[in-house]
Amino acid sequence: MRWRAAAVLALLAAPACTTGPNYAVPEGAAINRPAANGAFASGHDKAFAQADLPDHWWRLYGDARLDGFVAEALAANTDLRAADANLRRADEVVREVTAGRGIATSVGGGTSLIRASPPTGVNGSLPGTAFYDTAISLAYPLDLAGKIRRAIEASRDDAEAVTAARDNVRVTVAAEVARSYAAACSANLTLAANQRVLAVQRRTLDVVRRLQRGGRGTAFDVTRARTAADQSEAAIPSILATRTAALYRLATLMGRAPADYPRDVEACTTPPSLTRPLPIGDGTALLRRRPDIRAAERSLTAATAQVGVVTADLYPQVSLGGSVGLAGPVGSIGSVGNAFTLSLGPLVSWTFPNRRIVRSQIAQAGAAADAQLAQFDGSVLESLRQTETALSAYARERDRRVALGRAEADAATAADQANRLYRFGRTDFLALLTAQTALSTAEANLAASDALFIDRQVDLFRALGGGWQ
Template identity: 30%
Template structure:
């Protein structure tokens, strides 16, 4: 005897062939995506960056190694492995990938397997019970056994589901690139915090050395006052200068503590965890060359924010086609194969076999303009995504130009400050010698001392800012990930 499954399979073949033919011949409704064209002239600040006298440019994907600072390298390794923003970004990637897989699964059939057994008692007052209750030996109690599988499939006739899949895939790619953007940001933020820490430590050292000098000067004035050489006014001025130097220390310590705490949070630790490891001051390392020979379009292709904005634009374009698909009819196929019997002994037999196949068309004829509104919304979202993409591109070019200019000008200021500090140091030393010889008043010494303090503080701050400007340049170029 021919098995019932063979018969059901033969009956399903024409329906399956029709579904496959429809899928192959179906077109994807909506506009096909075309990436926007972007044209940029060379960065006008690149020439000055290339003219810098600096160490060789490091590989852009690990730019922090170009500073040759083991402490900075250790920090970057900790941040890239422990940062919680990166962990959250990775979780968003998993969400987006799950959404893309779900959109792909919507294109395929769904199979449900639901075996069941039930015990029933028929009402004598119901329609069936009322008719058969007079039948001799009528048994109101019975059991049913059902083992079957149901398959359903929505045929993507006009490509609306495929547009949804395309949009979900583009959004997953955007999430992946945005995770890279977070990586670049946290790496740059860690280096920025580190250089501020080193700069504040240098400023603190300057302030403490200045306090020592002012304490010595105050002792000298007191000795002169005791001998009647100096007056009360000079003593008050020396005391005021010492207090002025001392009052700068708390402000520097506040800034230093803030950056230490910032770095701990970037590493994913409680503030105060790694402060002792950076307690020993260290000089700010030399700044490497910046690889600025790339064309603007090369930079834009590397920057994650630009790539992500383009992927979001592609997704919004696909969403238009997904919504347009609601204008057209939808075809669904459903099939059930299984066995049903009142007795478990006769369940898996030919008489107990059952099969059902059906097809249904659903077409939204009138909905008071709901689809029109959804299409308008999708087109508006696409126009917004295009504007955001173009704005992201402009901001990317702006970041590069600003970072390059800041780096060059800050380094030039560092050179001028070094000359100024050297000159003011000589002037201060000569003033102290002249004061001790009684040639000039104390006010001249105090003024020279104040100018030197300000200049040394500005030099320490400017060296930190120059290193931070280099970090901003690497960030603006999209460095920090292997492309």
């Protein structure tokens, strides 16, 4: 019988297959489509360069303050700190699951009192003897069905998904720091434009008042001039509120209290700007770079591995175990007369599961993997949509900004001409007021476009997924 036991042991210790499917990118996945890997449909404008986006895209602005703000935010942002903690937890889960394929050790022991019953008719009780037994047991899981291997695979994929999620937070933080910094500087530009228009309108109001006193103007002219100045002045508080909100947002992103915002930004009037075409790469580079796509794929691979974890429940769980122990009377502990026990062999545990239940669980895991595949495809398509939309919005805002610049220059010329004509009595006040209103509108539109243009840049950089290594 010894050869049979040896054969069984050898069979149990032999390498076995791993249950469940091995992950491979599905042939029909959206990430494999030619249309997803070519040049961007909206990327042929002269505003763009067909070059790879650098990791630290904000350095393209050449703004030392912005570089410092981003560096501080990436070191102290609270969302990033939480993401780092989640990553540490995921790494520990991998270590925990990996430890499941190691040797398990247990130590046990106990005592017992054995006392014989007295013979019939004899009063009292016979003395008893106390015995002890101790044992150290070891068990090593053979993992013949690969359940532990699949569980380790799934935990590692989950950890990689958490890593990608952390990288995605970095993308968001860097983009929002640049956006908040630019918003504060742009608000000051808008404020300066509004104050220039207000200064012109106040000078016009003074002129109209003098003309009224000299008999060349009317009270109606004064009222209209004062109304225009009041409207421009009324826009200032909301601009200041916008600037303050941007400063508070910048401070919070950098891990500071809102009141501890960078004071030098409060007077910034030069938003960050690019001096060269924006590098965008192509679809292949985008899909390789975007952290949310990587997170979606890692979640898919983890879900695929979980199918194998559940499938392994159809097979027995086998361990190679052994134990060493001593037993004997308590009074003879340590003497050579105690009994020595030794056992070694396979430990088989098979619950004979309800196969219909396990098959249902396998089907559930498969459906979960299909859902993750759909989310993976959705992430790919959504990233392409976001990027194409951002490219188009940026290019069109660039065109709009150029046109608004021409309109502002023409409005300024017309307002100056109307002012001189009015002073010499060549036109009425309504023409002057109309020209100044047009200038005010053109100045405000150009300032708003400048701010929106930078915002569109940040949207595009964020869609391109830069900001992590």
